[in-house]
Amino acid sequence: MGALPDASAPMDAPLNPVEAEDRPGDWRRHQEAALAGPYADLWDTADGFCHIVPPDFDCVLGWRLQQEAGLWAARGEAMPDERRDWVRHFIEHYERLTRRMLSGGRRAGVEIYIDDDRNVVRSSVY
Incomplete structure (x- = not known):
């Protein structure tokens, strides 16, 4: 929650295979319109934001x-490679927004920075 819109994002070079498949930038245009419209309206109703900030997108x-x-282990099964590929593909849809938020493109609020092991390393008000 709290990603800020960037009207220029649909024209930027693709970051990953999902964006490369969407050469005209339809997905990015849809995301940015939602961030500038309905999501902005929703987030205006929030009392505040608490951002958990990981070290990077790879984390x-x-x-x-x-x-x-x-989840697969809880069912007594190993996660199939196809599911691993699906997760990667799914998360690529949100890579640009995640990277934007990690670089500060987010609504002001409390920030909790965590390390690779999910330990709190510092916090601040942004």
């Missing part, structure tokens, strides 16, 4: 893969 992907593997 976000790794943690999402860990979560998925844990």
Whole structure:
């Protein structure tokens, strides 16, 4: 929650295979319109924001893969490679927004910085 819109994003070079498949930038245009419209309206109703800030995007992907593997393990199964590929593909849809938020493109609020092991390393008000 709290990503700020960037009207120039649909014209930027693709960051990953998902964006490369969407050469005209339709997905990015949709995201930016939502961030500038309905999401902005929703977030205006929030009392505040608390951002958990990981070291980088690779951590976000790794943690999402860990979560998925844990769900499969709870069923007594190993996560299939196809599911790992699906998770990577899914998270690429949000890579640009995640990177934007990691670089400060987010609404003001409390920030909790965590390390690779999810330990709090510092906090601040942004």
